[in-house]
Amino acid sequence: MSKIxxxxxxxxxxxxxKDVLEYEKHEVDVAEDGPSGIELFSNNTYxxxxxDIKMQKMDGIEVLQKITEMSTSVPVIMISGHGNIDTAVxxxxxxxxxxxxxxxxxxxxxxxxRNAMDKSSLITQTQVLKNKVSKMYEIxxxxxxxxxxxxxxxxxxxxxxxxxxxxxxGTGKELVAHQIHEKSSRAKGPFVEVNCAAxxxxxxxxxxxxxxxxxxxxxxxxxxxxxxxxxxxTLFLDEIGDMSLSAQAKVLRALQENKITRVxxxxxxxxNVRIVTATNKNIKKEIxxxxxxxxxxxxxxxxxxxxxxxxxxxxDIPLLAEHFITMICREYGMSRMAITKDAIKELQKxxxxxxxxxxxxxxxxxxxxCRDEITAADVLxxxxxxxxxNI
Numbered sequence: 462m463s464k465i466x467x468x469x470x471x472x473x474x475x476x477x478x479k480d481v482l483e484y485e486k487h488e489v490d491v492a493e494d495g496p497s498g499i500e501l502f503s504n505n506t507y508x509x510x511x512x513d514i515k516m517q518k519m520d521g522i523e524v525l526q527k528i529t530e531m532s533t534s535v536p537v538i539m540i541s542g543h544g545n546i547d548t549a550v551x552x553x554x555x556x557x558x559x560x561x562x563x564x565x566x567x568x569x570x571x572x573x574x575r576n577a578m579d580k581s582s583l584i585t586q587t588q589v590l591k592n593k594v595s596k597m598y599e600i601x602x603x604x605x606x607x608x609x610x611x612x613x614x615x616x617x618x619x620x621x622x623x624x625x626x627x628x629x630x631g632t633g634k635e636l637v638a639h640q641i642h643e644k645s646s647r648a649k650g651p652f653v654e655v656n657c658a659a660x661x662x663x664x665x666x667x668x669x670x671x672x673x674x675x676x677x678x679x680x681x682x683x684x685x686x687x688x689x690x691x692x693x694x695t696l697f698l699d700e701i702g703d704m705s706l707s708a709q710a711k712v713l714r715a716l717q718e719n720k721i722t723r724v725x726x727x728x729x730x731x732x733n734v735r736i737v738t739a740t741n742k743n744i745k746k747e748i749x750x751x752x753x754x755x756x757x758x759x760x761x762x763x764x765x766x767x768x769x770x771x772x773x774x775x776x777d778i779p780l781l782a783e784h785f786i787t788m789i790c791r792e793y794g795m796s797r798m799a800i801t802k803d804a805i806k807e808l809q810k811x812x813x814x815x816x817x818x819x820x821x822x823x824x825x826x827x828x829x830x831c832r833d834e835i836t837a838a839d840v841l842x843x844x845x846x847x848x849x850x851n852i
Contacts (some may be wrong), residue, residue, distance in 0.1 A: 462509035464488045464577050468498030468524060469517040469540070472475065474563070478511060481567060482574075495519025499527050507535055508716070509577050514541035514548065516581040522555060534584045536577035542564065542838055591749050598639035601784045602777035606769040610637065618644035623716075625701075625761045626739040628768030631818030634739040637766055639736055642695040650694025655687050657708075658700035665708045665725050670715075676725020688721045691734045701761065702742035702753060713757045736761065771813040778809050785824045786835075798828055803837035811844060 465487050468739035475491045482489045492498035492506065495516055496549075502510065503749045510528060514521035525537050536558035543550060549560040558580065559573050600611060617624055618641045626634045635654070642652045660668050671686030687696060698704070704712070715721045716736065720729045738761050773779075782800055790797045813819055823844050824835075831839045 462486045462490070463574070463581075464490075464506065464649075465509045465511065465574070466490050466492065466498065466501055466505075466507045467511045468492045468495065468516075468521070469496055469511070469513040470518075470677050471513070474513070474565075478565075479569075482832045485571065485653055487574075487629060494531055495521070495524040498524055502528055503531060508581055509574060510535060512539055512540045514552070517638050522552060524553055525552065525758055534581065536580055537571055563642040577767050580742065598636050598643070599784075600633065600636050600640060602774060603776040603780065604769075604777045606774045607777060610766060610768060613764070613766050614640050614644065617641060617766070619646065621735055622763045623735070623761050624737045624764045624766060625744075625758075626737065626766045626768060628739075628741065629746075629816060630741050631816035632768040632770055634741075634768050635815050637696070638695075638697045638699075638737045638739060639766060642735075643695075645695070645735065647694050647735055651691055652695050652697065653687050653691035654697045654699060657702040658697045662705035665705055666711060670711060670721045670723055672724035673726045675831070676723075680725065684723075686721065686723065688715060688732045688734060689730065692732050694734065696734045696736055698736065698738045700740060701738040702744055702747055705788070706754065709754045709757050713754065713760060716757075716760045771816045775809045778820075780807050780825060781820060782808060785821050786828065789821075789825050795828070799832065799834040800834050801834060804835045804840050807840040808844070 462485065465482055467475055467482075467489060469475045469478070469491075470493055472493070475493065479489045480742050490507075492501050492503055494682065495518055498510075498512065499519075512521045512524050516524075521539060521541070525541060528535065528537055529570060533556070537556065538561060539549075539552040539557045540561045540563060542563035552560050558577050561570060561573060600607065600614075602608075624641060628634050638654075639652065642648060655668060657665065667680075667686070669686050669688055671684045671689060674680055674683045684754050698712075711721070713733065717727075718732065720731050722729055726746055726749075742752055742757055744762075748755045771781075778810050783804060786798055786800060796840075800833060808820075808823075811823075815822075826843055827835045827839055830843050
């Protein structure tokens with residue numbers, strides 16, 4: 462079950478709580494005052510803390526503040542024989558999970574502990590998933606070219622500046638957008654992605670701004686657009702160079718006024734989003750050809766980040782190979798496959814027209830087709846599907 466720390470200066474209550482909780486199969490440590498409780502907490506791992514408010518050496522609210530400074534994920538349940546609404550509200554505001562009055566109702570105590578355990582478990586699961594997602598969008602490499610990209614992300618992410626990411630297909634523009642979001646003050650908000658090239662021009666406005674029921678033939682119900690979905694977070698407009706001119710005009714208005722209008726409505730809706738965009742096109746040429754609005758370009762390109770091609774950072778190939786081999790073998794439930802130095806050299810000789818995306822696919826192919834390790838001969842045989850390699 463859970464490991465629980467009880468901090469209370471009344472010996473009878475400490476012992477009663479210890480007996481009850483151990484009967485419920487919890488592991489329990491007790492502390493007779495705030496300082497000893499904080500010392501126990503700092504030297505051990507606990508799932509839940511029960512803390513009295515009125516104690517002589519250190520007030521329970523002060524103990525709560527010190528515990529939450531050390532860990533925000535451990536639920537702290539405050540208990541007091543002098544409880545009132547103001548005390549309870551103050552405790553909750555300062556991070557307590559719940560507030561219980563003495564004499565304790567043991568049924569309520571056990572229910573509160575169960576709820577705290579559920580919350581703690583959910584926080585842990587969320588963190589695990591978040592770590593997996595962060596690992597998925599990790600930018601791997603130590604070349605000068607990629608270091609500049611990472612440095613720019615670190616400088617730009619904490620601001621609200623709009624960012625335009627440029628680079629060839631497969632270079633990792635989406636990873637840059639995710640990193641900007643994860644390192645920003647909006648990290649707890651949504652990250653909403655729209656591939657402007659994948660949506661027909663007649664539907665892009667509905668996708669971005671939403672629509673009202675009956676606003677066009679297939680609008681059988683109201684739809685919330687991506688701008689609204691991303692409110693409080695980041696909206697990533699990928700392949701922005703493929704957006705229609707009519708949609709560009711509406712995006713420009715949204716950026717200027719921080720409000721949008723759903724298709725089929727005349728009601729303005731306030732939105733609070735950070736816009737990050739990406740393109741593989743030369744936007745300045747698109748402006749010259751009247752395919753892209755210059756005023757929108759200047760709105761979007763407060764910060765420009767260019768992602769280098771893999772051929773411009775071949776010194777990163779050893780690190781990328783190790784990263785993808787580890788990731789792919791884990792996905793397949795396989796033992797990690799080794800790769801020889803000569804195989805790395807052969808990978809560095811290849812012209813990677815598809816960049817990181819192509820590189821990952823080649824490594825996945827090599828992992829599937831090779832036996833014990835990836836050799837230079839394997840790279841020559843299997844790096845190109847048309848090379849005539851024999852399985």
